[in-house]
Amino acid sequence: MNEVAIKIDQVAKSFGREQVLQNVSLSIPVGQTLALLGRNGAGKSTTIRILLGLIPADSGTVYLGGIDPAANSTKVLSLVGYLAEDQTMYPWMTPTELCMFLAPFYPTWDMALAHDYLDRFQIPRQTKIGRLSKGQSVKLGLGLALAHRPAIVVLDDPAMGLDPIARKEFNRDLVEHLQVSGATVLYSSHLLDEVEAVADAVAILDGGRIVRTGSTESIRDEVKQILLPFDREVANLKPDGLLDIRRFDDRMAIVTDNASEYIHKLSENSVDFDVVDLRLDEIFEAFVIGRTQGWPSEPTHDSVSV
Amino acid sequence: MKNLIWKQWQESKIHFWIFSAWMVLAVCYVIAYELGHHYRAAIGSFSSLAMLYTFVAAIVLASRASQGEQSKGTLTFTKSLPVSIRSVATVRIIGAIVTLAIPILVASFILAASFALGLIEQAEPLVSVNEGVQNYTQMHLRSAGSLPATLEQLASVTAIAIMGGVELLLILSLCGCWLRSQAQVGFLGAVMALGSVIAAGLLWFGTIRWHLGQMMYGAVIPQSLVIQWGYGDATGGYTDHELAKYRWLSLGIAVPLLTLVARCYVRQYGRSVSVDRQAQRWKVRFAAASILSRIAMPLPTRRVALVWLELRQSIPLAFYGLLFAILITIASQISEPGVGDDFVTSLRSELPHSVFFVGMLWAVVVGSSLYSSDLDSSLGDFRRTRPISHAMWFWNKFFIGLAAVLLVLDGVTILVSWSAPKTDMTSGMSFAYIACFPIIHAFMYSLAVLGTCLFRQPLIGGVFAILSYAIATMAISSFPGTMQLEPVNIYNSLLSAERAGSVDFTRHVYPIVYGVLTASAVACSILACRIAKPFQMTFFGLSRVRS
Amino acid sequence: MYIRIERGSSSPISRQIAEQIRAQCLAGILKPGRCLPSVRQLASELGVNVNTIVRVYERLAGEGLVELRHGEGTFVLPPPKASASGVELKEQREQFSREFAAIARRGLLLGLTTTELRAMLTSAASEAKSMILKQTQAE
Numbered sequence: 005m006n007e008v009a010i011k012i013d014q015v016a017k018s019f020g021r022e023q024v025l026q027n028v029s030l031s032i033p034v035g036q037t038l039a040l041l042g043r044n045g046a047g048k049s050t051t052i053r054i055l056l057g058l059i060p061a062d063s064g065t066v067y068l069g070g071i072d073p074a075a076n077s078t079k080v081l082s083l084v085g086y087l088a089e090d091q092t093m094y095p096w097m098t099p100t101e102l103c104m105f106l107a108p109f110y111p112t113w114d115m116a117l118a119h120d121y122l123d124r125f126q127i128p129r130q131t132k133i134g135r136l137s138k139g140q141s142v143k144l145g146l147g148l149a150l151a152h153r154p155a156i157v158v159l160d161d162p163a164m165g166l167d168p169i170a171r172k173e174f175n176r177d178l179v180e181h182l183q184v185s186g187a188t189v190l191y192s193s194h195l196l197d198e199v200e201a202v203a204d205a206v207a208i209l210d211g212g213r214i215v216r217t218g219s220t221e222s223i224r225d226e227v228k229q230i231l232l233p234f235d236r237e238v239a240n241l242k243p244d245g246l247l248d249i250r251r252f253d254d255r256m257a258i259v260t261d262n263a264s265e266y267i268h269k270l271s272e273n274s275v276d277f278d279v280v281d282l283r284l285d286e287i288f289e290a291f292v293i294g295r296t297q298g299w300p301s302e303p304t305h306d307s308v309s310v
Numbered sequence: 311m312k313n314l315i316w317k318q319w320q321e322s323k324i325h326f327w328i329f330s331a332w333m334v335l336a337v338c339y340v341i342a343y344e345l346g347h348h349y350r351a352a353i354g355s356f357s358s359l360a361m362l363y364t365f366v367a368a369i370v371l372a373s374r375a376s377q378g379e380q381s382k383g384t385l386t387f388t389k390s391l392p393v394s395i396r397s398v399a400t401v402r403i404i405g406a407i408v409t410l411a412i413p414i415l416v417a418s419f420i421l422a423a424s425f426a427l428g429l430i431e432q433a434e435p436l437v438s439v440n441e442g443v444q445n446y447t448q449m450h451l452r453s454a455g456s457l458p459a460t461l462e463q464l465a466s467v468t469a470i471a472i473m474g475g476v477e478l479l480l481i482l483s484l485c486g487c488w489l490r491s492q493a494q495v496g497f498l499g500a501v502m503a504l505g506s507v508i509a510a511g512l513l514w515f516g517t518i519r520w521h522l523g524q525m526m527y528g529a530v531i532p533q534s535l536v537i538q539w540g541y542g543d544a545t546g547g548y549t550d551h552e553l554a555k556y557r558w559l560s561l562g563i564a565v566p567l568l569t570l571v572a573r574c575y576v577r578q579y580g581r582s583v584s585v586d587r588q589a590q591r592w593k594v595r596f597a598a599a600s601i602l603s604r605i606a607m608p609l610p611t612r613r614v615a616l617v618w619l620e621l622r623q624s625i626p627l628a629f630y631g632l633l634f635a636i637l638i639t640i641a642s643q644i645s646e647p648g649v650g651d652d653f654v655t656s657l658r659s660e661l662p663h664s665v666f667f668v669g670m671l672w673a674v675v676v677g678s679s680l681y682s683s684d685l686d687s688s689l690g691d692f693r694r695t696r697p698i699s700h701a702m703w704f705w706n707k708f709f710i711g712l713a714a715v716l717l718v719l720d721g722v723t724i725l726v727s728w729s730a731p732k733t734d735m736t737s738g739m740s741f742a743y744i745a746c747f748p749i750i751h752a753f754m755y756s757l758a759v760l761g762t763c764l765f766r767q768p769l770i771g772g773v774f775a776i777l778s779y780a781i782a783t784m785a786i787s788s789f790p791g792t793m794q795l796e797p798v799n800i801y802n803s804l805l806s807a808e809r810a811g812s813v814d815f816t817r818h819v820y821p822i823v824y825g826v827l828t829a830s831a832v833a834c835s836i837l838a839c840r841i842a843k844p845f846q847m848t849f850f851g852l853s854r855v856r857s
Numbered sequence: 858m859y860i861r862i863e864r865g866s867s868s869p870i871s872r873q874i875a876e877q878i879r880a881q882c883l884a885g886i887l888k889p890g891r892c893l894p895s896v897r898q899l900a901s902e903l904g905v906n907v908n909t910i911v912r913v914y915e916r917l918a919g920e921g922l923v924e925l926r927h928g929e930g931t932f933v934l935p936p937p938k939a940s941a942s943g944v945e946l947k948e949q950r951e952q953f954s955r956e957f958a959a960i961a962r963r964g965l966l967l968g969l970t971t972t973e974l975r976a977m978l979t980s981a982a983s984e985a986k987s988m989i990l991k992q993t994q995a996e
Contacts, residue, residue: 093692101622179901184897184901200865201864202904
């Protein structure tokens with residue numbers, strides 16, 4: 005197995021009385037692109053900030069490129085390419101000046117590469133950053149994150165606020181510049197359609213924990229929707245990985261993890277069922293807002309009068 | 311309209327209570343001091359304190375009145391409401407005026423009550439005729455004034471303070487409509503306040519009083535209708551004051567002028583500083599920046615990069631600094647010629663105080679504005695997520711700012727007056743100045759940096775610094791025993807000794823007091839460095855975390 | 858090479874790409890010997906994960922439709938006859954029989970009789986056969 009580029013182990017963090025992260029564990033091997041999914045306020049940004057050493061975790065350990073960020077935040081930041089959500093850069097500087105300013109802080113900064121990105125992303129070099137459009141600003145941020153050839157790149161909801169075309173270009177750039185060079189990428193996003201296309205693996209953060217991780221392909225194979233009759237015969241066939249039940253008269257649509265195992269079980273019991281493939285956003289929904297109450301109850305042994 | 315007023319009250323509440331508390335405490339201090347020393351000079355002190363208050367209050371309130379909504383991002387929302395933006399602006403400015411004026415009125419009322427109840431007395435007012443001030447004499451040799459005369463004095467001083475404050479507030483609010491941030495307004499306000507101090511003193515030099523001139527001038531600059539003289543004797547200091555003869559007429563003329571300014575503000579409020587790319591392209595500043603960018607050369611080390619960053623960010627600072635230095639030079643030039651007379655001597659010994667006051671404010675402005683944008687905003691976020699070590703960033707900024715303070719302020723002052731004739735005991739440059747004032751200014755600067763890091767807000771940080779120093783010095787000067795520890799007193803003693811021929815810095819408690827000042831400056835800066843780290847406990851609790 | 862991905866579809870992206878390439882190979886749109894776009898190129902063009910494209914190419918190579926030549930690229934092979942690898946074919950045949958069963962069930966639910974279903978199957982099969990014959994004759 006590849007070595008691990010990012011390792012987060014049982015991290016907890018609370019702000020005042022609010023427990024934002026309870027027990028977050030995540031492991032990202034070198035060269036993988038992992039998408040961190042979660043609702044607003046689920047703690048994605050907090051996790052990322054702990055990862056970069058900007059906030060201390062209450063408990064747990066974090067390693068990034070083998071370094072503990074809490075101990076040596078500056079070193080970690082010089083190894084990682086980081087792009088924040090809605091990043092504000094010095095508005096009075098021009099892109100050239102900003103590159104010039106940042107260069108001495110990164111030992112591996114490649115100025116020719118930086119200028120190359122500016123050209124490729126078509127960012128006007130002498131216009132003040134405050135006057136760039138949002139799309140240009142995000143691309144500039146991406147360029148800055150890549151110009152020092154980092155082995156690990158962390159992007160916190162980078163495509164927020166971009167129009168659809170700018171987003172497509174951004175995804176293309178991500179694939180072309182990062183995945184091709186074999187960098188490890190961690191990014192958080194809400195745009196599940198695009199995540200599915202671009203990410204190797206996903207991790208769903210909910211309730212302060214990582215409730216599911218897995219490769220994008222396999223998660224679609226493992227989590228499926230199954231249409232079953234809603235009757236007593238299936239009552240004792242409740243799946244272990246049940247995520248969601250919705251009842252439609254005498255049928256029910258359930259979403260379950262470990263679907264193949266359950267399908268096997270259903271076939272053995274000759275239940276009439278249909279399998280539906282789910283999109284990633286439906287899978288996400290099931291994990292995060294799925295309701296598991298309402299499974300048909302067991303039939304009683306005999307009708308005992310009370 | 312009612313709901314606009316309600317909203318204005320909610321927004322201004324905190325300032326209102328703080329300012330009221332400030333003025334009430336100030337007036338209580340004045341009364342207590344008077345009760346202790348019986349100088350009969352309460353109104354003079356009240357006038358100086360009110361002046362200081364109006365500067366701070368006017369700057370704070372003007373920055374909120376003109377830029378408050380921009381900085382919070384609510385301006386577009388307000389503009390979309392079915393109420394004319396002018397009504398909004400009217401309520402804002404009236405709210406600001408009321409918040410500024412009422413604390414002074416309340417304090418004044420308390421002081422008036424003390425006079426009326428016979429608790430304290432005021433000396434009879436200075437009367438000036440064409441040949442000069444008639445009854446100038448040492449304070450304790452003047453008889454006590456009658457109650458009506460005293461109350462009239464108090465009323466004049468109060469009205470002048472309010473009008474001066476309102477004028478600064480209005481003009482600054484109007485200018486603020488064209489600026490881009492609260493910090494910029496604060497900056498401009500500091501320079502204007504200092505300019506007004508210098509301008510206010512212009513017609514008070516010499517012994518001849520030009521009454522008509524003072525009246526017209528006073529209509530434009532109300533603060534010039536009163537002047538305070540500071541005196542010291544063995545047991546303490548007191549402040550005498552002198553009022554212009556036609557002050558009420560002057561104030562009367564000032565009212566319509568100020569109303570005009572207020573109307574301009576109401577019209578201009580909410581004007582967006584639009585990003586008109588076409589127009590902007592022709593601005594010199596823009597072109598200059600582009601040139602700078604084109605000749606950008608690689609920065610060899612991290613330190614150089616940080617220095618470059620600070621210098622680029624401080625360009626407006628440099629501009630205001632230059633303006634400042636020019637004002638100081640003008641002031642020192644004006645005060646050069648003089649005909650000796652006790653009065654003028656006392657005036658001359660006053661000048662270091664005004665330069666000192668001006669310098670104190672400048673040091674505070676530099677200290678607080680340098681750190682303001684970087685601390686908690688998203689820009690600060692950008693910097694924190696780069697591999698820039700916190701300590702390097704902080705100290706780099708600190709020393710550049712300190713250099714800006716000392717070079718612009720003391721450097722210019724020393725240069726300008728070094729070769730000026732030392733026409734009498736206290737004018738001109740001296741070793742005492744070089745030994746004392748840079749240390750005081752450095753201390754104020756550190757205090758402002760600490761305040762800004764503590765409160766994460768430049769205006770509050772600046773006010774914290776000024777008030778801390780003012781309260782500390784007032785406390786020290788209040789008691790005969792500790793009076794000689796006051797830094798400026800020490801400077802005066804050293805200066806007199808130097809003029810008499812002996813330059814000796816081991817006397818007059820200089821090493822101890824200035825040693826303490828230096829050590830405190832160092833301590834403040836170290837503390838500020840710790841506090842400026844993100845996610846540390848600050849005055850307002852754990853500093854804001856973006857989750 | 859024309860590929861269209863439907864994001865957010867129930868069908869995984871790798872399957873969509875593989876199916877389209879497979880269909881184009883079998884239909885003769887992608888002629889044997891033609892070089893497919895490089896992994897990097899295709900990934901960037903479609904905005905899709907590089908590893909996904911790698912997997913697609915590997916799968917197609919496993920089915921014998923393309924050949925991965927190191928350093929040179931991926932080349933289309935002549936469409937396989939019965940020489941497709943046993944495992945792949947078996948998997949696809951199982952998939953096909955599942956789909957076939959589902960169609961049959963649906964037809965019955967719609968009220969068609971077994972006789973009607975059989976007739977539909979016969980006519981569809983003969984149509985497809987003649988079309989494939991025409992294509993192979995055109996080559």
